[in-house]
Amino acid sequence: MSLAVEMFLNQLSRIRGTKILSFKIDYMDFYHGWRFFEMSRSRLIGALCKFIRKQRHLQFLDVSGSQIDTRDGSRVLKALAACYARNTIKTLQMKDFFEMRYNATNNSSFLTALKKFTALKEIYINFIYLNPSILEILGKKLGNCLELIRLVVDSSESQARTITASDWTRMREKCPKLKVVFHFLGLLSYNEYTSALCRGIPLVECDILSWEGYPNDLEPDTERMSDILRHVANNFNKTLARFRLSIDHCSSEDSLDQPMILMLQKCCYLTEFTVNATLSLETVDILCKIAAARKPKRKYGDGLDHPMVPSYHKAHLNLFLKMVTIVNNDNYDSGK
Numbered sequence: 001m002s003l004a005v006e007m008f009l010n011q012l013s014r015i016r017g018t019k020i021l022s023f024k025i026d027y028m029d030f031y032h033g034w035r036f037f038e039m040s041r042s043r044l045i046g047a048l049c050k051f052i053r054k055q056r057h058l059q060f061l062d063v064s065g066s067q068i069d070t071r072d073g074s075r076v077l078k079a080l081a082a083c084y085a086r087n088t089i090k091t092l093q094m095k096d097f098f099e100m101r102y103n104a105t106n107n108s109s110f111l112t113a114l115k116k117f118t119a120l121k122e123i124y125i126n127f128i129y130l131n132p133s134i135l136e137i138l139g140k141k142l143g144n145c146l147e148l149i150r151l152v153v154d155s156s157e158s159q160a161r162t163i164t165a166s167d168w169t170r171m172r173e174k175c176p177k178l179k180v181v182f183h184f185l186g187l188l189s190y191n192e193y194t195s196a197l198c199r200g201i202p203l204v205e206c207d208i209l210s211w212e213g214y215p216n217d218l219e220p221d222t223e224r225m226s227d228i229l230r231h232v233a234n235n236f237n238k239t240l241a242r243f244r245l246s247i248d249h250c251s252s253e254d255s256l257d258q259p260m261i262l263m264l265q266k267c268c269y270l271t272e273f274t275v276n277a278t279l280s281l282e283t284v285d286i287l288c289k290i291a292a293a294r295k296p297k298r299k300y301g302d303g304l305d306h307p308m309v310p311s312y313h314k315a316h317l318n319l320f321l322k323m324v325t326i327v328n329n330d331n332y333d334s335g336k
Helices: 002-014 038-053 070-082 108-116 132-145 165-174 190-196 225-235 257-266 281-293
Strands: 022-024 060-062 091-093 122-126 148-154 179-185 203-210 242-247 272-276 278-280 318-321 325-327
Touching (some): 002 038, 070 108, 132 165, 148 190, 225 242, 257 281, 278 281
Parallel strands (some): 022 060, 060 091, 091 122, 122 148, 148 179, 179 203, 203 242, 242 272, 272 318
């Protein structure tokens, strides 16, 4: 297979007049899939580095899921730093580029490569690849160019944080167009959520996938999802546009009903709110009425004058209730 890929990349680079704008070689999983094939892996990495060095027009590069070790990862990063495409790449996706739990912030090749990009608009990386020094590099080098940082917080990786609200504030000053997206995977503690979602982040999208089956060392009771939702509603209500939550371990002690309503009431710029969770029938009814009240050219009445429904919102809200487990409330009357 490595020989076939090598031949393909070589032939692709030799075609006259070809301008390769997008290149995707994702989820190669070198750590698990190639760990016992040293010669083949080395050939494949060599072919990839050679191909990258020859690129002059590349605008999109996706090497996500490479799960590559430090030595081979440094080879690829050095090729990126040396190629002319460092001046043309606008989108760089490298989530899970290194093997799991690797702290890329200590990798000199990673830091050098980031310093070389001059046209980067979007970057997609693991949150453990980010620290104040890397924010400083991106802000200083890219300024008005950088528009989106997409971050993955994975419960299978250590989530010790050093990034503060002042770090993000300085980053926003250097990159005024910047928006941030967070993806949370697995069970994480309340402190891990709040330290990642600190004030000052220009957060526009938050995606939470909290499943007990996902690799983690945390007990579900320590997550405190209701408090996490309140934290998001209270701190990012002026920027958050899209929110998605999928959780399979709700309990009566950590009800999500009131926090869900709070989010829709406070986050007036929400355009998408997707839920896969356990909610009461009353909450589902209120959420639907809030969503209906935020449609264009709303007609008042028709049950929308519920006291929990805000009278005015700035954005049209799309509400998606997917696989919601409804806890019936026999005393609730929707008025219909």
